[in-house]
Amino acid sequence: MLLQNKRVLFILISLLIVLPLFGCSQNSSGLNESEALEGQAPSEDPVSSPNEEETQIDLAEIKANEAGQIMILEWHVIGEKEGRWSRTYDNFRKDLETLYARGYRLVSLRDVATNNIAVEAGYTPVVLTFDDGTAGHFRYIEKDGERIIDPNCAVGILKSFAEEHPDFGLEATFYINYYTPFGQKDSWQDKIKEVIDLGMDLGNHTVNHKKLSQLSQEEVAREIGKMVQMVEQIVPGYKLDTLALPHGINPKDVSWAVSGEYEGISYHNKAILLVGAGPIKSPVVKGFDATKLPRIQVFQEEFDKWLTYFDNNPDKRYISDGNPDTIAVPAAQAHLVDESKIGDKELIIYE
Numbered sequence: 001m002l003l004q005n006k007r008v009l010f011i012l013i014s015l016l017i018v019l020p021l022f023g024c025s026q027n028s029s030g031l032n033e034s035e036a037l038e039g040q041a042p043s044e045d046p047v048s049s050p051n052e053e054e055t056q057i058d059l060a061e062i063k064a065n066e067a068g069q070i071m072i073l074e075w076h077v078i079g080e081k082e083g084r085w086s087r088t089y090d091n092f093r094k095d096l097e098t099l100y101a102r103g104y105r106l107v108s109l110r111d112v113a114t115n116n117i118a119v120e121a122g123y124t125p126v127v128l129t130f131d132d133g134t135a136g137h138f139r140y141i142e143k144d145g146e147r148i149i150d151p152n153c154a155v156g157i158l159k160s161f162a163e164e165h166p167d168f169g170l171e172a173t174f175y176i177n178y179y180t181p182f183g184q185k186d187s188w189q190d191k192i193k194e195v196i197d198l199g200m201d202l203g204n205h206t207v208n209h210k211k212l213s214q215l216s217q218e219e220v221a222r223e224i225g226k227m228v229q230m231v232e233q234i235v236p237g238y239k240l241d242t243l244a245l246p247h248g249i250n251p252k253d254v255s256w257a258v259s260g261e262y263e264g265i266s267y268h269n270k271a272i273l274l275v276g277a278g279p280i281k282s283p284v285v286k287g288f289d290a291t292k293l294p295r296i297q298v299f300q301e302e303f304d305k306w307l308t309y310f311d312n313n314p315d316k317r318y319i320s321d322g323n324p325d326t327i328a329v330p331a332a333q334a335h336l337v338d339e340s341k342i343g344d345k346e347l348i349i350y351e
């Protein structure tokens, strides 16, 4: 009755259960197998059934919680100076190191918005976003007569970090405006292509960066649709489908930002980003709304604040079960889940 097309598994786990039902050879847990090899009696293995036991141990041990919160991080200027709206190249590199060391892994915003998060078991997804398309985000330089990506720009730093740490991933969304995105007039179109070739994303930050609240529906559609048109002309088939609201301000009617049409080009935004000020709910949690997603601005104080928040509240943190087809949630947080948001995935609630 709860779910007609989905199977809900209530897996009962107790740290104390010792059910002497199966021998070690049936046990797929490496830990118990090696314990057995060291001569422990099979009857001491906490085994219920081989498959279930594997799921139980994994979820409880890694504290999988796919109803936990996710950070969408936001940078503005990346450059030489540190400030409220700017981050130095070195500090940006350190931000990546910090995230990596603390078990965060990169996912695309689109995948979060559509509940398609694929992260290794035990790790936490994080989304990186960059607003305003400045040169510090993506710059070409000449070296030995060749054009290369400046190793001191966000794209260069992300790329080399991903080469050193392939399991971190290479995902980010760059929110651009219409006029010379990324600031080099001879090469901006190549950058549009290259961001996408690298497997990262471009997002819509509107043509003119105006306050959308002051515009008519037609003007809003132009601000958004003309961007979609521009990128699609450069990279056929690639459609901007997420929007970072300029100044974090919505149009009079949010639906104008969600979808519309301009010169025969239709647009539909799967996610709409605000400017502040906290983590988002998991896409399977009650109240998750992809059309108003808060972000966390990365300057030192704010970044530290949220990292500490998750250190102090580990139960609030999204932790992947490693299987994109299942949504694993501890029983204590099952009340947060909106079952209508599970889609074609399988909900697993565990003790």
Ligand SMILES: [Zn+2]
Pocket: 131, 132, 205, 209, 246, 247
């Ligand atoms: Zn902006």
